[in-house]
Amino acid sequence: MKVPTEHVLCLAAILFGLGVLGFLVRRNVILVLASIELMLNAANLSFLAASRHWAGTPGGEPLQGPIFALFVILVAAAEAAVGLALVIALYRLRQTVDLDAANELQG
Amino acid sequence: MAEVLFYVLAAASIACGAGVVVARVPLFSVLSLLGAFFSLAGIYLLLGFPFLAATQLLVYAGAILVLFLFVIMLLDLGNPAELKKHDGRALSGKRLALAACAAGALALAGIVAASSDAAPAGAPATSEEALDALGPLATALFSRYALPFEAASVLLLATMIAVLMLAKRQRAGSDRNGSAGWPWRKGVEP
Amino acid sequence: METRAFLWLLLLFPLLGSLSAALIHFACLSARRAGREPQALTRLAGFVASAAILASFGVALVAFATIARAHEALALESPAWHWIDAGSFQVEIALVVDRLSSVMLLVVTGVGLLIHVYSLGYMQGDPGFAKFFAYLNLFVFMMLLLVLSSSLLGLFVGWEGVGLCSYLLIGFWYQKGWPAEAGQKAFVVNRIGDASFLVGSFLLLRLFGTLDLSDIVGGTSGLVSGRSGELALAALLLFGGACGKSAQGPLSTWLPDAMAGPTPVSALIHAATMVTAGVYLVLRLAPLFASSPSALFVVGAVGTFTALFGASTALFQRDIKKVLAYSTVSQLGFMFLGLSVGAWSAALFHLVTHAFFKGLLFLGAGSVIHALHGEQDLQRMGGLRKHLPLTFATYLAGAAALSGLPLTSGYFSKDEILAQAFGTGGAALGLWIVGMIAAAFTAFYTWRMVALAFFGEERFDFHRVHPHESPAVMTGPLSILAVLALVGGILSLPHVLPFHGLLAHWLEPVTKEATDLLWTARGREVPELSAGTEWTLLGLGAAIALFFARRGFSAYARGPEHDQALRAGRPALARFLERAWTLDEAYTALVVQPVKLASFLLATVLDQLGIDGALNGSAVLAQAVASRQRGLVDGSVKTYALWMGAGAALFAVVWMAL
Numbered sequence: 001m002k003v004p005t006e007h008v009l010c011l012a013a014i015l016f017g018l019g020v021l022g023f024l025v026r027r028n029v030i031l032v033l034a035s036i037e038l039m040l041n042a043a044n045l046s047f048l049a050a051s052r053h054w055a056g057t058p059g060g061e062p063l064q065g066p067i068f069a070l071f072v073i074l075v076a077a078a079e080a081a082v083g084l085a086l087v088i089a090l091y092r093l094r095q096t097v098d099l100d101a102a103n104e105l106q107g
Numbered sequence: 108m109a110e111v112l113f114y115v116l117a118a119a120s121i122a123c124g125a126g127v128v129v130a131r132v133p134l135f136s137v138l139s140l141l142g143a144f145f146s147l148a149g150i151y152l153l154l155g156f157p158f159l160a161a162t163q164l165l166v167y168a169g170a171i172l173v174l175f176l177f178v179i180m181l182l183d184l185g186n187p188a189e190l191k192k193h194d195g196r197a198l199s200g201k202r203l204a205l206a207a208c209a210a211g212a213l214a215l216a217g218i219v220a221a222s223s224d225a226a227p228a229g230a231p232a233t234s235e236e237a238l239d240a241l242g243p244l245a246t247a248l249f250s251r252y253a254l255p256f257e258a259a260s261v262l263l264l265a266t267m268i269a270v271l272m273l274a275k276r277q278r279a280g281s282d283r284n285g286s287a288g289w290p291w292r293k294g295v296e297p
Numbered sequence: 298m299e300t301r302a303f304l305w306l307l308l309l310f311p312l313l314g315s316l317s318a319a320l321i322h323f324a325c326l327s328a329r330r331a332g333r334e335p336q337a338l339t340r341l342a343g344f345v346a347s348a349a350i351l352a353s354f355g356v357a358l359v360a361f362a363t364i365a366r367a368h369e370a371l372a373l374e375s376p377a378w379h380w381i382d383a384g385s386f387q388v389e390i391a392l393v394v395d396r397l398s399s400v401m402l403l404v405v406t407g408v409g410l411l412i413h414v415y416s417l418g419y420m421q422g423d424p425g426f427a428k429f430f431a432y433l434n435l436f437v438f439m440m441l442l443l444v445l446s447s448s449l450l451g452l453f454v455g456w457e458g459v460g461l462c463s464y465l466l467i468g469f470w471y472q473k474g475w476p477a478e479a480g481q482k483a484f485v486v487n488r489i490g491d492a493s494f495l496v497g498s499f500l501l502l503r504l505f506g507t508l509d510l511s512d513i514v515g516g517t518s519g520l521v522s523g524r525s526g527e528l529a530l531a532a533l534l535l536f537g538g539a540c541g542k543s544a545q546g547p548l549s550t551w552l553p554d555a556m557a558g559p560t561p562v563s564a565l566i567h568a569a570t571m572v573t574a575g576v577y578l579v580l581r582l583a584p585l586f587a588s589s590p591s592a593l594f595v596v597g598a599v600g601t602f603t604a605l606f607g608a609s610t611a612l613f614q615r616d617i618k619k620v621l622a623y624s625t626v627s628q629l630g631f632m633f634l635g636l637s638v639g640a641w642s643a644a645l646f647h648l649v650t651h652a653f654f655k656g657l658l659f660l661g662a663g664s665v666i667h668a669l670h671g672e673q674d675l676q677r678m679g680g681l682r683k684h685l686p687l688t689f690a691t692y693l694a695g696a697a698a699l700s701g702l703p704l705t706s707g708y709f710s711k712d713e714i715l716a717q718a719f720g721t722g723g724a725a726l727g728l729w730i731v732g733m734i735a736a737a738f739t740a741f742y743t744w745r746m747v748a749l750a751f752f753g754e755e756r757f758d759f760h761r762v763h764p765h766e767s768p769a770v771m772t773g774p775l776s777i778l779a780v781l782a783l784v785g786g787i788l789s790l791p792h793v794l795p796f797h798g799l800l801a802h803w804l805e806p807v808t809k810e811a812t813d814l815l816w817t818a819r820g821r822e823v824p825e826l827s828a829g830t831e832w833t834l835l836g837l838g839a840a841i842a843l844f845f846a847r848r849g850f851s852a853y854a855r856g857p858e859h860d861q862a863l864r865a866g867r868p869a870l871a872r873f874l875e876r877a878w879t880l881d882e883a884y885t886a887l888v889v890q891p892v893k894l895a896s897f898l899l900a901t902v903l904d905q906l907g908i909d910g911a912l913n914g915s916a917v918l919a920q921a922v923a924s925r926q927r928g929l930v931d932g933s934v935k936t937y938a939l940w941m942g943a944g945a946a947l948f949a950v951v952w953m954a955l
Contacts, residue, residue: 003109003110003113003114003153005221006221006222007113007117008150008154009217009218009220009221010217010218010221010222011117011120011121011150012217013213013214013215013216013217013218013220013221014121014124014214014217014218015120015121015124015143016213016214016217017210017211017213017214017215017217018121018124018125018127018128018210018214019124019127020206020209020210020213020214020942020945021128021206021207021209021210022127022128023938023942024202024205024206024209024210024935024938024939024942025128025202025203025206026128027935028133029934030133030137030175030178030179031127031133031136031137032938033175034127034136034137034140034175035127035128037140037167037171038124038127038140038143041143041144041147041163041167044147044159044163045147045150045151046217048151048154048156048159049154051156051238052154052155052156052238055155055238062238063239063243063244063247065156065238066156066158066159066238066239066244067244067247067248067252069156069159070159070162070248071255071259073162073163073166073167074166074259074262074263075259075262076167076171077166077167077170077171078262078263078266080171080174080175081174081266081270082266082269082270082273084174084175084178085269085270085273085274086273087178087182088178088181088182088273088274089273089274091182097182099933099934099935100933100934100935102932102934103931103932103933103934104932105930105931105932202935202939205939205942205943206939206942208946209939209942209943209945209946210942210946212946212947212949212950213942213945213946213949215949215953216946216949216950216952216953217949219953220953
């Protein structure tokens with residue numbers, strides 16, 4: 001019952017870091033999107049942890065945390081949908097989902 | 108008891124997160140993500156947010172992840188032959204190092220912030236009472252947060268339209284740029 | 298002081314004449330473009346312009362008569378025009394004809410009229426005929442503004458205006474190249490004088506609170522005790538301006554170059570009128586100068602030096618116009634000499650006679666040049682008295698007056714100046730001695746010029762050039778001026794003769810205050826010469842003039858060989874004198890070259906290397922940075938992602954640190 005809030009936030013930080021790592025490292029576009037989802041989840045976790053932390057104190061908005069997390073989930077869904085549609089379009093164009101395939105700049 | 112459960116779920120989520128990053132086969136990566144979702148849902152429950160936990164499972168695990176799986180199956184990316192095709196170059200060491208540094212820095216920042224003395228001690232994390240009771244949540248959603256709510260619905264509409272346009276199969280032989288074009292481009296050969 | 302509105306007509310006529318001639322000029326240009334040659338129209342410009350000056354001369358006569366008829370000193374003033382109204386600084390311009398400016402007025406309009414008529418013949422056939430008359434009329438307008446202004450500011454407007462017209466007229470034949478440079482030189486050197494003039498007028502404004510000339514003149518005596526130093530400084534600065542306009546001292550280099558302009562221009566502007574503006578300025582502000590002996594000393598020193606300088610240089614000139622130009626510089630020096638010893642009316646007298654005889658000489662030289670189809674070199678003339686009898690006769694009259702042969706106008710005016718210098722005594726005696734030397738030189742070079750041009754054998758090719766007498770429209774003014782040059786001495790005969798001192802008497806109401814300030818306020822007596830001294834000086838002047846005139850004439854009567862002899866005898870001296878005491882070379886070395894060097898340095902080092910280098914360098918730098926940066930955007934999403942991640946991490950680190 002007495003898990004300190006710091007630990008939860010640490011967990012969220014680690015998950016976020018893993019998400020960033022995956023976002024930067026993976027070559028498959030779909031998996032990059034998956035890493036983004038991981039990051040969003042970590043953010044959600046920190047929202048809820050904070051909401052719980054401040055729950056008893058007066059003067060705060062107790063529902064801000066869950067509402068925000070709800071909206072994050074919603075937006076993540078929309079974003080995943082659009083992203084995957086883009087992946088399909090990219091696949092049609094290049095017959096691959098490698099990140100490097102979408103590179104026509106001469107640079 | 109709850110604490111132990113929390114730490115177990117935490118470890119599980121970290122493991123699944125690592126799986127997302129590391130797995131070679133895309134399918135496994137997405138399945139690790141599913142595991143992460145489950146663990147996080149459990150943690151939400153422990154924190155006292157049952158509704159959020161349920162929503163997480165419904166939407167994330169039930170819809171988004173399914174979408175991912177659909178696309179992976181559609182593009183047949185788990186195929187070993189496909190995998191060979193995508194193998195190409197190995198991960199460059201320099202890039203990996205840079206990425207690790209970036210990720211590490213961010214994580215570190217979060218941890219340091221979390222454990223800073225600035226945050227006053229409040230109620231401990233885990234609890235048994237539900238903090239997102241449905242009634243007040245719904246009322247808040249339709250009163251105080253009505254604007255974001257409506258905006259979110261517009262966002263979803265836009266998303267639907269966007270996905271439709273993006274995924275539309277091109278008809279063979281049709282003008283890729285659209286037959287109408289801008290009025291003043293009529294008659295101009297592309 | 299009575300008000301007469303008609304005085305504005307004096308300015309109006311030349312201005313309208315100028316505008317009409319300008320319009321005719323443009324009409325001629327468009328006619329020529331259409332292929333027609335508008336002869337009648339062109340001649341009309343000349344008539345209109347001359348008629349305008351005639352009208353102004355008429356008004357000038359009326360004004361003069363009005364003043365002359367009055368018993369006491371009368372001055373006519375036109376209605377004033379309120380120009381500047383800026384709090385404590387008020388400027389009203391009115392035209393004032395008093396006894397001093399009436400004399401100048403008659404000279405400007407009278408001699409101007411004669412020169413206009415002369416130009417009808419001289420400039421005939423020139424494509425810029427109408428333009429010439431437009432400029433000439435504009436010049437008269439500006440000169441009249443200068444002479445008649447009641448305010449120093451109005452005078453300055455006229456001052457600048459005549460400088461402008463001088464520039465335009467010197468460079469009238471700019472297509473030839475060097476006249477344009479000469480005009481520029483005249484303008485630039487004048488500018489230096491003008492700067493001095495302006496600072497002087499600022500000082501006067503500070504001292505008197507106004508630029509009104511009568512106020513300044515009237516208020517001088519009040520300020521003498523307290524602020525004589527500032528008064529002297531203002532006087533000196535204004536004299537600096539006068540030096541620029543009247544080609545004195547180091548600022549004289551522009552006048553010989555100005556001979557590049559048509560000869561009527563040299564006659565009107567650079568002999569009779571514009572160059573006398575400096576003398577007029579000092580005369581107008583005579584009390585200011587009289588109040589400060591140091592200023593007068595400088596005026597005298599510069600004037601006398603210039604008299605000697607001009608006369609010595611004229612001894613060796615080959616170009617007939619250059620002889621006359623240096624002669625003008627020298628004679629102007631005489632006028633300033635006179636001013637410096639308080640001989641106000643003598644200086645004005647010499648101004649008037651100089652306008653007569655120098656104008657005559659220039660017009661005569663123009664007649665000679667016209668007859669020889671542009672030849673100006675004395676060494677290629679000779680024996681012209683047979684071919685140009687009328688020109689020759691009038692030229693003799695002018696030469697006699699210039700050299701100061703007895704009973705000519707120039708004799709009396711020069712004598713009056715030198716006599717007053719002698720009478721003042723003290724340091725002025727030195728001025729007198731140098732003045733006599735310069736007078737000797739004057740006689741010598743004048744008759745050298747006459748001998749080389751009109752006597753001896755013909756050194757020009759008679760068959761190519763048939764010199765014939767100029768038309769009546771040119772010889773008419775010559776004759777009138779010749780008469781004036783001979784009998785003009787009546788204006789101010791010495792005291793020992795009957796009808797003496799007419800001009801001095803006429804000017805007395807205007808010059809009284811200055812004379813007072815100069816002598817009686819200092820407890821000294823106005824210098825008077827005894828009859829014996831006067832006769833002696835008259836005789837001495839006549840003897841020197843006759844002696845040196847004869848020497849000059851006989852040395853050159855047969856031809857210019859004497860020049861070679863002199864040159865062979867003393868080559869360095871000859872070269873020094875011929876090159877106007879190497880003044881131009883000195884300027885080039887001391888001023889022009891350093892300025893050129895400085896501008897070269899600024900242009901290449903500062904501008905090209907420094908400023909352009911910095912600009913171009915920054916552009917090159919921007920390009921280099923940009924091309925390095927371009928590598929970042931290589932189209933690869935993972936690179937973008939990497940940079941995004943790096944940016945976020947940096948942000949987090951910074952946030953942590955803070």
